[in-house]
Structure formats: C-alpha cells, structure tokens
Amino acid sequence: MGGLGREMTAILGGRPEGLTSLRFDDDLDTRARLVVVGNGMAGARFVEEVLERGGGEQFRITVFGEEPHGNYNRIMLSPVLAGEEHEDDIVLNSHDWYADNGVTLRAGVLATRIDTAAKLVYAADGTATPYDHLVLATGSYSFIPPMTGVRTDDGELRPGVHGFRTIDETRAMLDAVGRCRKAVVMGGGLLGLEAARALQGHGLQVELVHAMPHLMNMQLSPEAGAVLERSVESLGISVHLDVFATEVFGTDHVEGVGLADGRRLDADLLVVAAGVRPNTDIAVRSGLEVERGIVVDDQLRTDDPDVYAIGECAQHRGEVYGLVAPAWEHATVLADVLTGTDPTAEYHGSRTATKLKVAGVDVATMGINTPERDDDEFLVISEPRRGVHLSVVIRDDRLVGATLLGDTRKVAFLTQAFDRGLALPEERIKLLVDLSDGAGSASGMLSVAEMPAESQVCNCNGVTKGAICGAVADGCGSVGEVMDATRAGKGCGSCKSLVKQIVEWAADGDLAEDPTASYYVPGIPMAKPELMAAIREQDLRSVSAVFAALAPGGTEDARSKMGLTSLLKMIWGVDFVPEKDGEFINDRVHANIQRDGTFSVVPQMKGGVTTPAQLRKIAEVAEKYEVPMVKITGGQRIDLLGVRKEDLPAMWDDLGMPSGYAYGKSMRTVKTCVGSDFCRFGLGDSTQLGIDLETRFQGIESPAKMKLAVVGCPRNCAEAYVKDVGVVAVGTGRWEVYVGGAAGASVRKGDLLATVGSPEEVLTLTGRFLQYYRENANWLERTYDFVPRVGLDHLKAVLLDDSEGIVADLDAGLQRSIDAYRDPWGQDAKQPATPGQFRPALPLIALPKVPVR
Amino acid sequence: MSVTDLRTTTAVRVGRVEEIPLGEGRAFVAGGVQIAVFRLRDGSLHATQAACPHAGGPLADGQTDVDVLVCPLHQYAYRWSDGASTAGAFAIGVYPVREEDGTLVVEV
Numbered sequence: 017m018g019g020l021g022r023e024m025t026a027i028l029g030g031r032p033e034g035l036t037s038l039r040f041d042d043d044l045d046t047r048a049r050l051v052v053v054g055n056g057m058a059g060a061r062f063v064e065e066v067l068e069r070g071g072g073e074q075f076r077i078t079v080f081g082e083e084p085h086g087n088y089n090r091i092m093l094s095p096v097l098a099g100e101e102h103e104d105d106i107v108l109n110s111h112d113w114y115a116d117n118g119v120t121l122r123a124g125v126l127a128t129r130i131d132t133a134a135k136l137v138y139a140a141d142g143t144a145t146p147y148d149h150l151v152l153a154t155g156s157y158s159f160i161p162p163m164t165g166v167r168t169d170d171g172e173l174r175p176g177v178h179g180f181r182t183i184d185e186t187r188a189m190l191d192a193v194g195r196c197r198k199a200v201v202m203g204g205g206l207l208g209l210e211a212a213r214a215l216q217g218h219g220l221q222v223e224l225v226h227a228m229p230h231l232m233n234m235q236l237s238p239e240a241g242a243v244l245e246r247s248v249e250s251l252g253i254s255v256h257l258d259v260f261a262t263e264v265f266g267t268d269h270v271e272g273v274g275l276a277d278g279r280r281l282d283a284d285l286l287v288v289a290a291g292v293r294p295n296t297d298i299a300v301r302s303g304l305e306v307e308r309g310i311v312v313d314d315q316l317r318t319d320d321p322d323v324y325a326i327g328e329c330a331q332h333r334g335e336v337y338g339l340v341a342p343a344w345e346h347a348t349v350l351a352d353v354l355t356g357t358d359p360t361a362e363y364h365g366s367r368t369a370t371k372l373k374v375a376g377v378d379v380a381t382m383g384i385n386t387p388e389r390d391d392d393e394f395l396v397i398s399e400p401r402r403g404v405h406l407s408v409v410i411r412d413d414r415l416v417g418a419t420l421l422g423d424t425r426k427v428a429f430l431t432q433a434f435d436r437g438l439a440l441p442e443e444r445i446k447l448l449v450d451l452s453d454g455a456g457s458a459s460g461m462l463s464v465a466e467m468p469a470e471s472q473v474c475n476c477n478g479v480t481k482g483a484i485c486g487a488v489a490d491g492c493g494s495v496g497e498v499m500d501a502t503r504a505g506k507g508c509g510s511c512k513s514l515v516k517q518i519v520e521w522a523a524d525g526d527l528a529e530d531p532t533a534s535y536y537v538p539g540i541p542m543a544k545p546e547l548m549a550a551i552r553e554q555d556l557r558s559v560s561a562v563f564a565a566l567a568p569g570g571t572e573d574a575r576s577k578m579g580l581t582s583l584l585k586m587i588w589g590v591d592f593v594p595e596k597d598g599e600f601i602n603d604r605v606h607a608n609i610q611r612d613g614t615f616s617v618v619p620q621m622k623g624g625v626t627t628p629a630q631l632r633k634i635a636e637v638a639e640k641y642e643v644p645m646v647k648i649t650g651g652q653r654i655d656l657l658g659v660r661k662e663d664l665p666a667m668w669d670d671l672g673m674p675s676g677y678a679y680g681k682s683m684r685t686v687k688t689c690v691g692s693d694f695c696r697f698g699l700g701d702s703t704q705l706g707i708d709l710e711t712r713f714q715g716i717e718s719p720a721k722m723k724l725a726v727v728g729c730p731r732n733c734a735e736a737y738v739k740d741v742g743v744v745a746v747g748t749g750r751w752e753v754y755v756g757g758a759a760g761a762s763v764r765k766g767d768l769l770a771t772v773g774s775p776e777e778v779l780t781l782t783g784r785f786l787q788y789y790r791e792n793a794n795w796l797e798r799t800y801d802f803v804p805r806v807g808l809d810h811l812k813a814v815l816l817d818d819s820e821g822i823v824a825d826l827d828a829g830l831q832r833s834i835d836a837y838r839d840p841w842g843q844d845a846k847q848p849a850t851p852g853q854f855r856p857a858l859p860l861i862a863l864p865k866v867p868v869r
Numbered sequence: 870m871s872v873t874d875l876r877t878t879t880a881v882r883v884g885r886v887e888e889i890p891l892g893e894g895r896a897f898v899a900g901g902v903q904i905a906v907f908r909l910r911d912g913s914l915h916a917t918q919a920a921c922p923h924a925g926g927p928l929a930d931g932q933t934d935v936d937v938l939v940c941p942l943h944q945y946a947y948r949w950s951d952g953a954s955t956a957g958a959f960a961i962g963v964y965p966v967r968e969e970d971g972t973l974v975v976e977v
Binding site for chain 2: 104110112113539560571573575577600601609611850856858
C-alpha cells in the first residue's frame with residue numbers, strides 16, 4: 017500500500033518544488049492578455065500553435081487546467097490502463113515547458129464564470145483574472161446515465177464506479193484491478209471496448225453492456241459491428257447488446273449491475289464509458305450561447321467577440337466533434353486569427369476519417385458506412401471467421417465512405433480517395449483487395465509510391481507524405497528522427513507503420529549508401545575489424561587517444577565513448593588507460609542509475625547461491641542505509657534499490673562483497689538450478705558449474721550484456737535455453753552448450769553449439785564463444801542477433817574445428833581480460849577514482865519518495 | 870531604464886576547477902539554483918540547469934563532447950550553444966561560466 021498515496025496523487029509532468037521562473041513585472045508588460053480555459057488536447061495545442069507563430073511576444077498567456085497535471089495525451093490513456101505505456105510517457109507538455117515558454121499555468125484551478133462585460137475570469141480559488149482574448153477549451157466529460165444507486169447520498173459516484181476520461185480516473189482503475197475479479201463495462205464504443213480489453217489484460221472477467229444493437233454503432237454498420245462483436249467475444253469478453261443498465265447494486269461498494277431485462281450481472285468494478293458530453297458549464301453560467309456545445313462561427317468565435325471556443329466543447333455548424341484531429345484544426349485556425357498570421361483564416365468543418373486499434377482489432381472508418389441512395393455503389397467483403405469486414409460506398413464515381421475492420425492495409429489509398437475525390441479503379445474490388453493481375457500493382461511499396469505528396473498520413477498532426485519525404489530529404493536518417501521533426505505518429509500512434517514505410521521508401525538508396533551503418537561507433541568512420549587493427553597498430557590505449565588519432569578532425573563524440581571504452585578494455589586488458597569521462601555513469605560509479613537518479617546495488621552471488629551470513633549482512637546494510645526496496649532479481653541475486661550515490665562506497669565497504677556487475681555491458685550473472693546435490697532429477701552438478709563459469713568470466717566487458725545459465729536437466733528450471741550461453745546437463749556426464757538465446761524484448765531459443773563431455777570443456781568452449789562474440793559483434797549487438805548474423809555453421813567451424821586458426825588467439829585474448837579483472841567496489845570504495853566520483857548530481861532537490869515496501 | 874535592464878545576473882563562485890575531472894560534470898548550487906558545470910577535455914567550461922526537462926535526469930552524470938551533453942537516463946542530447954535538444958523536443962537552460970584564478974564563477 018506504500019505506493020498508493022504517491023501514485024494516486026503524483027502530478028504528471030509536474031516540476032520539482034523550489035524551482036521558480038523569472039517573470040516580468042505585470043505593470044511593465046504591455047502585451048495583451050490571452051487566457052485559455054482548459055489544458056487538454058485542444059487548449060495546450062492552441063498555446064503551442066500561438067507560440068509557434070511568435071505569439072509569446074504578443075501575448076501574456078495564462079492557462080487554467082482543472083487537473084493538476086501538465087498536458088498529457090488523453091488518447092493514450094487506454095494503453096496506460098492496459099499497462100502498455102507508462103503514464104510518464106504520455107506527457108506532452110510538463111509544467112517546466114509552460115515555465116520555459118513564459119506561460120502561466122494555473123494547474124488544478126477550475127475556472128467557474130466569465131464576466132464578459134468586465135472581461136474577467138473567475139476561478140474556484142477566488143481569483144479574478146483579466147483577459148483581452150479568452151479561449152474556452154473545456155473539452156468533455158464522461159456521461160453517467162441515470163441508474164438507481166450509481167451515486168451515493170452525497171452525489172459522488174459509488175465506490176467501484178469509474179469514468180474513463182482522465183489520468184486520475186485511469187490511476188483509480190489501475191489501483192482497483194488488483195482487488196477486483198469481475199468488471200462490467202458500460203458502453204460498446206471505442207473507449208468502452210478499450211477499457212474492457214485493458215481490464216481483461218489485468219486478469220479480470222469482463223462483461224460489456226451496450227445499449228445499442230451493435231458495437232461501435234457511431235462508426236460501424238450493423239454487419240461490421242457483428243464481426244467486431246465476434247472478435248471481441250473470441251477474446252473472452254462477454255457482450256450484452258441492446259440492453260441498458262438500470263440499477264447499480266451494493267451498499268458501500270459496487271456489487272453488481274441490474275439490466276433493463278431483469279438480469280443481474282455481478283461485478284466489483286463498473287466502468288462507465290457511455291459517451292461524453294461537452295463541458296459547457298462555464299459558458300452557460302456566463303450567458304454565452306450554448307446548444308449541444310458552445311456555439312461558434314467559422315473563426316471559432318462565440319457570440320461574445322472576445323471569447324472563443326475550440327475542441328470538443330465547441331459546436332460548429334451544428335457539429336460537435338469527439339476526435340482529436342478536428343480539435344487540432346480548431347487550434348490552428350484560431351492561432352492564425354489571433355496572432356494575425358492569417359486574420360481571415362476560417363474553419364469549415366472536418367471530414368472525419370479515423371484509424372485506430374480497438375481491443376486488438378484494426379479499425380478504419382470514413383464517411384458513411386451504408387448506401388443511402390438507390391444508385392450508390394456498395395461493395396462488401398465479409399469474413400467473420402477471420403474477423404475481417406471491408407466495405408466501400410461509392411457515389412458518382414467518388415468514394416463517400418469506407419469501413420475497414422481487421423485488415424487496414426488499404427487505408428492509405430482509401431483515405432486519400434475519400435479526402436481528395438481521386439479517380440477510382442474500374443474494378444471496384446481493387447479498392448479493397450490486391451489482385452495479382454501481373455502488373456505488380458499489388459505490393460504495399462507501390463501504394464506508398466503511388467500516394468500523392470499531399471495525402472495526409474498522420475491525421476492527428478496533419479502531416480502529409482510530402483512533409484515526411486521532405487524531412488528525409490533534409491537529412492533525417494531514421495523513422496525516429498522523422499517523427500521528431502514532423503510530429504508524424506506522435507498523436508495516437510496508429511500511423512507509425514505507414515510513416516515507417518514512407519521513410520523507407522523516401523530514403524531508398526540513401527540508406528544503402530549510408531556508410532555509418534557499418535561503423536562500430538558513430539564518431540569513428542571505421543568498421544570494427546578495421547578499428548581494432550588501427551588501435552593496435554597505433555598503440556592507442558585511451559578513448560581520448562582514439563579520438564585524436566582516428567576521429568575526423570580529432571573531434572570527440574559523446575555517443576561513441578562508451579563503446580570505445582569497452583573495446584579498448586577488451587584489447588588492452590591491464591594496459592588500458594582508463595578515463596572516467598569515457599564511461600557511462602553506471603560504469604563510473606559501478607551501479608545502475610534509476611529513474612530518480614538513485615542507484616541499485618547488486619552484490620555478486622555466484623550461481624544464485626547465498627549463505628545465511630551473507631543474507632544477514634545484506635539485511636543489516638539495507639537497514640543501515642534505509643534502502644527503500646530490496647528485491648530478488650531475475651538473475652538470482654538480491655537488488656538494493658534507491659541508494660544515494662554518495663552512500664555507495666560506504667555500502668560496499670559494509671557489504672564486503674564483490675560487485676555483481678548488474679549495471680554494465682558485461683557478463684552479468686550465471687543462473688543455476690539446484691543440480692544434482694538435492695534435486696532428484698538432476699543429471700549434472702549445474703550449481704557448481706554455474707559458480708565456476710561466473711568465477712571465470714566475472715566482470716568481463718562485452719558489446720552488450722551477457723546472461724548465462726546452467727541447468728542440471730532438460731526441465732530447464734534456470735531457463736538455460738533462452739540465455740546468451742546456456743548449458744544443459746543431458747546425463748552420462750555430457751553437457752549441451754546453447755548460444756544466442758534470449759528471453760527479453762526478443763525471445764529466442766539458443767542454438768545448440770556442441771555437446772561436450774566435461775565441465776572443463778564447457779568452460780573452454782564458453783570462453784571461446786564469448787571471446788569471438790566480443791571481438792566480432794557490433795556495439796550493443798546481443799548474441800541473439802549476432803549468432804543468426806554470423807550463422808551457426810560458421811560458429812561451429814571457427815570454434816570447434818578452428819577453421820580460421822584463431823582459437824589459440826581467442827583463448828589468449830580472453831585470458832588477458834580475465835587477468836585484468838579487479839573488483840571495482842573493492843577498488844573505489846577505499847579511494848575515489850576521480851574527485852567527486854560519488855557526489856550527488858542533483859544537490860538541492862529531495863529525492864522522490866519511493867515507497868518503502 | 871528599459872525593461873530588460875531590470876533583469877540582472879549575479880556572479881556566483883561555486884567551487885574550484887579541479888573539483889571537476891576532465892571531460893566530466895559536477896553539480897553545484899549557485900544562488901539557490903541547481904547548476905551542472907562541465908569541464909571538457911579542450912579546457913572549455915559549460916554550465917547548464919542540473920535536471921533534464923524530459924524526466925528529471927541528473928545531467929551532471931551525463932556524457933559530453935564539444936557539441937553536446939547527453940542525459941544519462943534516456944539519452945536526450947542538448948547543444949551547449951543554445952541548450953536545444955538535438956531531437957527538438959526539449960531545451961535546457963545554459964549559464965555563462967568562467968574560471969578566475971582556479972575558481973569556477975557562474976552567472977545566474
């Protein structure tokens with residue numbers, strides 16, 4: 017429970033206490049006062065657009081946000097609820113961003129009323145803020161349908177009932193899932209489906225109640241909705257259609273839901289995602305014209321000439337939009353008007369095309385989903401068994417609607433045809449499927465090539481194919497760089513794969529010619545063998561010496577230093593000349609840096625075998641230094657987390673144990689099972705062999721981390737099949753040696769390199785493989801990429817048959833590194849390697865309060 | 870007197886040059902502000918805000934070259950020249966820093 021308080025109240029994108037910003041004295045500031053009410057997707061985007069147009073010079077900007085947080089990406093709340101994204105990663109603008117841009121953020125302050133005559137905004141904290149221009153971007157709220165018992169006597173939602181609209185509501189659900197078993201989700205639209213899928217992923221039994229006859233009825237036809245229903249049911253989510261909930265049962269906490277047809281569904285969690293309603297309270301209270309939303313004209317102006325409304329709270333030409341793209345179009349137009357960049361800019365409505373992934377199913381819709389006139393053409397491909405339903409509606413040779421469910425490969429062309437009225441193929445079926453007609457028009461590459469430059473790829477940020485190609489032409493060399501430069505893919509993220517395809521297409525040839533791809537590190541224009549030869553030939557023993565001799569212009573490069581340090585250590589052993597600035601912080605202080613700037617300390621525990629005395633010592637040290645968390649690692653060691661940098665040397669001294677190297681690009685650990693001493697199935701003494709391997713290879717640096725394991729039988733209790741090197745006892749004294757396995761972000765079973773007859777042979781062969789990997793792998797290339805790249809047959813030939821005559825060199829090279837091993841904790845605990853090696857790097861701020869468990 | 874003249878900076882002596890090993894950074898408090906000061910191998914000095922604007926990473930623990938400082942947490946790189954991130958996402962504050970008789974002096 018320790019973590020609960022922090023998680024529930026932490027301010028997303030908040031800035032540490034104690035930081036202040038310079039501000040002009042109000043009386044001296046002649047800039048007009050621009051006040052924005054609402055700090056969501058629309059409001060914050062509007063401020064960005066104003067600043068981009070130089071509006072920081074024209075306006076003193078104040079933003080009211082009802083939530084205490086910075087601005088975050090509301091679209092990404094579903095992945096947060098599903099545990100696929102961390103809440104920190106959905107922050108769009110932190111509090112610091114507002115301060116840095118001179119914008120006053122009144123976070124956590126609800127604006128309640130406007131005096132349009134006096135031009136003042138009144139807020140719940142009793143303040144009155146004057147404005148020259150006021151923008152309402154209040155968004156919408158979760159609609160809670162009337163149900164008996166949904167609220168307690170004081171008007172609050174009954175405990176266990178949640179809306180799904182804000183980060184705080186998402187946090188509340190994440191906090192509840194551990195205590196709940198059965199959830200009912202009300203609402204079979206996009207949000208309801210995503211909530212259902214996310215909750216199911218947390219192990220809850222989920223039932224979905226939807227008042228309409230088919231799912232996603234706003235976007236899908238009944239037929240497509242039925243296909244989606246089948247896909248959702250196949251995930252194990254029960255769907256109840258055409259029925260609404262009338263009652264919420266439970267005294268203190270939700271216990272169930274009563275349906276209109278008399279059925280009762282048990283539930284200890286009820287999520288209401290039955291649509292949203294525009295937040296118009298402040299406009300109504302202030303006498304502005306409000307229908308469904310706040311009524312605005314083509315310049316987003318309300319009936320008061322200095323008050324504007326944008327986003328989901330606005331009603332334009334009778335339409336209220338619930339998507340982010342129109343909100344951002346509003347922001348752009350209004351920024352043009354207010355900054356004077358284009359005083360005549362107008363908004364004429366949005367054609368809504370959406371592409372999203374709902375409950376694991378790809379869905380894209382645009383325009384209408386069924387024919388409306390007698391001569392409308394209508395083409396449907398429906399494959400319920402595969403969960404695929406595709407349809408297009410064509411009128412007068414123009415695409416007026418399309419639905420793609422379960423297969424959105426054709427979305428690029430269809431969106432284009434829909435937006436721009438492109439000519440359509442005579443054979444209409446080509447709109448939906450690729451027909452191999454021999455002309456080769458079937459490939460996805462060609463459709464990317466065929467897309468006109470103006471066609472919009474990222475609907476959220478309005479980025480065209482042309483803009484993406486332009487970024488590539490301007491020198492962006494990766495998908496990430498293009499996304500940073502254009503913001504494509506930075507909204508909901510659903511277009512990322514299309515962005516990638518276009519970047520690859522646009523960079524065609526350039527990428528192939530790009531020589532840097534073969535460099536060992538970016539700052540030295542050499543591949544690894546060439547670089548190693550030059551280092552040996554010119555006797556370069558330090559990172560700075562390598563830069564001086566081999567880098568263009570002798571210029572050092574920050575991102576190359578760590579890889580060079582590793583390489584030089586391997587080549588020179590004890591003759592390496594260390595330079596602390598060539599090391600990553602982890603290697604400088606021999607501990608792994610954590611998100612809050614503290615470190616983790618993992619003592620060596622060979623083969624995962626410990627003793628009561630060692631455990632007692634670790635316990636004493638953990639208490640003495642008030643270590644916030646003590647955790648068993650995946651590598652069979654004990655991790656002391658949240659240690660202050662300045663405490664590291666004293667802790668090592670008190671522990672009196674060697675470093676476990678849980679921070680380096682190096683040999684980390686050798687996991688073992690209990691082997692033959694105790695296990696009744698054990699075929700070999702895996703524990704002792706693991707200890708011997710770890711003793712021999714401890715601390716050996718390598719291109720990427722190396723994780724090893726030894727198991728005493730093929731039951732594989734220590735997961736040797738998925739390790740960089742895994743050793744398996746197979747009986748009669750024989751051991752299998754697997755290489756190139758992984759069970760991290762990639763999962764790969766290792767390849768059987770050889771079966772050998774003794775522990776000594778295991779040690780020798782493992783050493784030869786590790787050294788070959790160290791000498792030939794690219795920087796940060798794990799064995800699971802390296803082994804398939806060089807090929808198992810090649811490895812067998814080199815390491816087993818000595819086809820290249822290098823085995824003796826491999827043995828000698830490895831021995832040099834083994835001889836150079838010194839326990840870094842024993843070394844630096846006595847005397848810091850450099851002045852201030854363990855000085856705090858954030859001196860003033862109290863460390864974030866990590867919960868003590 | 871114009872508006873800008875009202876903003877003045879203060880020179881603060883934060884420590885000795887030899888407190889910062891070549892190529893590394895160390896954090897100081899200057900006039901109540903957290904500052905990270907770096908001494909590059911070419912002898913130049915740089916000072917920045919101490920916390921990364923992305924996720925609060927300790928910039929003094931970052932790696933450097935003549936152009937940029939790289940945050941240790943998520944490898945955002947910031948240019949010394951203007952504090953801008955090479956990814957264009959964030960920017961950090963940079964402060965004038967100089968050496969006077971072996972003492973580090975930062976203008977905050």
